[in-house]
Amino acid sequence: MTLLLLLIANVCAPCHPAIVKQYESTGMARSSGKLSGATAVATVHDPSSGATYRINHDHRMEFERGPVQGSRMLEWFIGSGNVGRSFLFALDGILFQAPVSYYSAAGKWDISPGYEGKRTIQMGRAVEPACLQCHASGAQPEGGVSCERCHGPGQKHVATGKAADIIHPAKLPAARRDGVCAQCHLTGVARVATATRKAGTFRAGDLLSDHLAVFVWDAAEAGELSATSHYERLAASKCKQASGDKLWCGSCHDSHREPAAAEKAGFYRQRCQSCHAQKPCTKAAATSDCASCHMPKGATRSVDHVAFTDHSIPREKRPPAAPVAKRALRPFLPAPAQERETALGYAIAAMTEPAVRREAFERLQKAPRDVAVMAQLAQFHDRMGQEEQAMALCEQIVAIEPDHPAAAVNLAIYRIKRGRTAEAIALWEAALKRSPAMTGARMNLAVALSRSGEREKAIAALRQALRYEPDLEPALRLLRELGATP
Ligand code: HEC
Ligand code: HEC
Ligand code: HEC
Ligand code: HEC
Ligand code: HEC
Ligand code: HEC
Ligand code: HEC
Structure with missing residues (x-):
């Protein structure tokens, strides 16, 4: 974090040293970054799942629930810690949110917001890009809120030092x-x-x-x-x-x-x-x-x-x-x-x-159709048990945007229900290549493979799913049925 913060600050620091120095201590400037140094050891028990998490000095988070155990290295934080902090770890280049967070008022670690009341360990939630949009300045969880987020791109102004080349928010x-x-x-x-x-x-x-x-x-x-x-x-x-x-x-x-x-x-x-x-x-x-x-x-x-x-x-x-x-x-x-x-x-x-809900559905039906509207409509139809309509919409979406992950993986479900297994498998495989952390879809793929007699491929898919979500009970069960170990 220090390095990146300095790099960002350095661009403006030579000419605005006082502001740069002051800004560094605000919550906004410290709202995300790379973890460094040592932390106090802590243990969290989750009463609903029965899981235990242990945070070590070096920010390694160990987790355990019955026979399921493992660890992840927490590498980045989100939140200055004035109130609290969430943590991220990376696996295969994907950033995931940790199921435990630090709460400053209580002075302790506990289950993360949105992770309460689960029956299993939740290790596979990729971080929402929106978190980083507000707490960092883009896709990297580092550097906090940069000067440019409030002043616009600074390149030209850095070169010229002219007021006209930078945004002054109060003058807008x-x-x-x-x-x-x-x-x-x-x-x-x-x-x-x-x-x-x-x-x-x-x-x-x-x-x-x-x-x-x-x-x-x-x-x-x-x-x-x-x-x-x-x-x-x-x-x-x-x-x-x-x-x-x-x-x-x-x-x-x-x-x-x-x-x-x-x-x-x-x-x-x-x-x-x-x-x-x-x-x-x-x-x-x-x-x-x-x-x-x-x-x-x-x-x-x-x-x-x-x-x-x-x-x-x-x-x-x-x-x-x-x-x-x-x-x-x-x-x-x-x-x-x-x-x-x-x-x-x-x-x-x-x-x-x-x-x-009703109003949402009616409005979606009347709205001009684009991919976002169709994707929502498909979900409403699906929830109402209107599978034909949902499937037709997913087909249309995938025709426009073959990369649309939700539409592709749901279309695969409709396909397999109609006996079109090979198509379903192809859809899941392509979607997972682009978005490997969609564990639910990978689980479905494994079931389809195992039913088509592709035992080895099914086992590989299950192991991959467990790589991201080690406590995925259906995957552990199917592995046992296939006579394999995680
Ligand atoms: C090379 C020196 C230099 C660098 C680097 C520099 N500035 Fe400036 N900045 C100036 C000068 C000089 C002024 C005063 C210009 C004037 O009043 O005409 C100024 C004025 C400003 C203003 C006020 C503009 C206004 O309308 O009054 C803002 C905002 C600003 N800088 C932001 C930044 C940010 C953000 C960065 C880093 C991305 C930065 N500056 C980097 C020299 C610099
Ligand atoms: C890129 C997103 C972003 C922008 C733009 C932004 N903020 Fe913030 N702001 C945050 C976040 C995130 C926090 C919480 C920081 C933390 O404690 O982790 C915050 C915290 C604050 C706080 C609490 C004190 C502090 O520094 O933590 C104040 C006050 C504040 N913002 C005011 C403003 C004002 C005024 C503007 C517009 C001029 C603004 N913010 C623009 C994201 C932003
Ligand atoms: C009339 C004055 C006033 C205005 C206008 C104002 N704030 Fe505040 N704000 C305060 C005060 C006072 C606090 C409490 C500061 C403290 O106790 O540290 C505060 C606290 C905050 C905090 C810290 C979190 C919290 O809820 O205590 C944030 C974030 C914040 N303001 C954002 C904003 C944003 C964004 C705007 C514009 C929409 C805004 N404020 C407009 C007076 C104001
Ligand atoms: C729309 C912008 C926005 C998004 C999206 C967002 N945050 Fe925030 N976050 C804020 C702002 C602003 C604050 C500070 C004041 C407040 O509560 O509004 C804050 C406060 C926090 C804090 C407390 C920081 C502190 O110590 O003061 C944490 C932790 C946090 N957010 C984590 C997250 C995580 C994790 C996500 C994604 C799941 C996320 N936030 C998504 C804007 C955002
Ligand atoms: C959260 C939004 C925000 C961030 C982040 C931010 N600024 Fe500003 N900045 C403002 C606002 C708002 C003003 C206008 C203040 C006023 O005049 O009311 C301003 C004014 C300025 C000015 C001109 C007025 C002055 O006070 O001299 C400079 C220079 C400047 N900012 C530089 C920076 C630099 C450098 C950074 C990064 C270290 C930075 N700002 C980060 C919101 C921000
Ligand atoms: C930009 C100007 C402005 C600022 C800054 C401002 N106010 Fe006001 N406020 C007004 C106006 C205008 C009214 C409505 C007329 C009146 O009651 O004087 C008002 C009304 C009020 C009222 C009456 C509310 C009601 O429901 O009747 C209170 C209380 C108040 N302000 C407190 C504050 C406090 C406390 C602050 C600082 C934290 C503050 N104001 C900052 C302009 C402002
Ligand atoms: C001890 C609590 C308290 C403090 C401190 C306080 N106020 Fe008030 N203020 C009140 C109450 C209560 C009212 C409502 C009075 C009523 O309804 O007759 C009020 C009313 C107001 C009003 C509305 C007046 C009107 O005629 O409509 C304004 C504006 C206001 N306060 C501003 C301020 C400002 C500015 C400060 C700081 C200098 C301040 N107050 C400090 C309690 C407080």
Whole structure:
């Protein structure tokens, strides 16, 4: 990490040494990197699976559940550790997320968010590219959030030193300025990539709405509970509603510097008073800690991407509102949402909110068809038991995009159910060549091979699946049935 951080910093450091130095100590700058040095030994027991994990001094993670055991070398972290840290390891050039994380408040390791309540050890989840988009600056889990993420490509400016050759976020028109922070700080209910831009190509200075449609729940009461991002909360504040474009993240935060604990109250008070000096608080002195009353903090700060400090700046701390029965999605960014993006937004929302499943399905059916829409529709048809429709859609997707992993592996399932085994095997083999970590698909392939009498190939596929997912019970079972060992 140190090397890469220095390389990135060095580009700007000769001319902006103070900013580079200050920025290094922020959570953003330290939000990902390579592990180095020694760590304290720790053990985690997972009551639901019965697994035991042990972290060694050298960051080697051992795991054990009954006869299943092994180890992985944790090489990278995600998260500065102000709140917590997730860890990554590499196998065959693929990055996987570790099933245990470090939680700073509790001062201990525990099961990672999203890994709780499993029956087996989960070792085969490839890291979501989105993690690295927000915590690093692309595909590598290193270097934290770089200067360029907020200032745009710096090459030309480094050569010329001219102001015109670099983005100064505060000088941008409001929507473009806000997009600089919103690219990472606006979670919403669903973030949908627009049809015209490739994911991960947003640059500071672009309009975020050209790249992403972000949806939030419309109901204000329910929104109170579900609005998890700083962006959404701030938009709900009187300050923002009454100030409009004048108020933004940069009104209170210095992107290059986190104020020290002792200096915090004064630092933020000054920001409040830049607008509230004329008509001071009726309940407290002008020298008080404004944020302590008007931006209260949640009970526990979690790694769940929930705004901890209440950015809706209430007069008085509000109890969270009760959830409402029916709610709809509303586009958050000031751009007319298209039918396609709205339908995809509902499809994503439906994964955690069954009440909008029907609406998602209806919208998908009406939306202009592209690969993303067809892939979602195929899943809906499949879940509703409408296999013919699902299969036809997968065929269309694979015809357009032969590399589409989900469509290819699902099409193989439909093929094999219809006795077209050779086609299914070919589809799985091709998909796995491109995406080797799809363990479920490899398991299906092994079953198909073994049923076609290809014992050796089946055994090889099972061993490969177990390489990524050593506690894959069906694979262990089939291996035993085939008279082989892992
Ligand atoms: C060769 C020296 C040099 C390097 C290297 C350099 N800058 Fe600058 N930068 C300058 C100078 C000089 C100014 C002031 C220009 C002016 O005011 O006309 C400046 C101004 C800026 C500004 C303010 C622009 C504005 O509109 O006021 C930003 C932002 C900035 N630099 C960011 C960066 C970033 C990010 C990097 C690294 C990618 C970087 N600089 C590397 C010399 C440099
Ligand atoms: C490339 C993604 C990205 C961009 C762009 C970004 N942030 Fe962040 N920000 C993060 C992440 C990730 C964290 C959590 C860092 C951690 O602790 O690991 C964070 C943390 C913060 C924090 C908490 C203090 C700290 O440094 O950890 C503040 C305040 C903040 N960001 C403000 C901003 C503002 C203001 C902007 C826009 C000018 C912005 N961020 C742009 C990703 C980003
Ligand atoms: C849309 C951008 C975004 C994505 C995607 C994202 N994060 Fe974050 N993450 C943030 C921001 C911003 C923060 C800090 C404040 C907050 O909670 O909003 C954060 C905080 C964290 C923290 C706590 C860091 C600390 O100590 O302050 C961890 C750990 C973390 N994220 C891990 C992950 C992992 C693992 C993934 C992928 C599964 C992921 N994040 C995906 C933006 C993102
Ligand atoms: C999280 C977003 C973010 C990151 C990361 C970031 N900056 Fe900035 N930078 C800003 C914002 C916002 C401003 C405008 C501040 C203002 O004037 O309100 C700014 C202003 C500047 C300026 C001109 C104004 C000044 O304070 O002199 C320079 C130079 C600069 N940044 C350099 C850098 C360098 C070098 C890095 C990397 C070490 C960096 N920035 C990283 C958001 C960021
Ligand atoms: C960019 C200007 C701006 C900044 C910065 C700002 N506010 Fe406001 N705020 C306003 C405006 C405008 C209103 C609405 C008119 C009013 O009540 O004065 C408002 C309203 C409020 C209200 C009344 C809310 C309600 O629901 O009636 C509180 C409380 C408040 N602000 C506190 C703060 C605190 C605390 C800070 C600093 C953490 C802050 N404001 C920063 C502009 C701002
Ligand atoms: C009116 C002032 C104000 C504005 C505007 C503001 N913040 Fe904050 N923010 C704060 C205060 C105060 C804290 C608490 C700082 C602390 O205790 O360390 C905070 C904390 C944070 C944190 C740390 C995690 C947490 O929830 O405590 C992040 C991340 C953050 N803000 C991001 C943003 C982003 C992104 C924006 C723009 C959408 C924004 N903030 C706008 C005042 C503000
Ligand atoms: C001890 C808690 C506390 C502190 C500290 C505090 N406030 Fe307040 N503030 C309140 C309460 C309670 C109200 C609501 C008063 C009411 O409804 O009559 C209020 C009201 C406000 C209002 C709305 C006033 C109006 O007429 O609508 C603003 C603006 C405000 N505060 C700003 C600030 C600023 C700026 C600071 C820091 C200098 C600050 N407050 C510090 C408790 C506090």
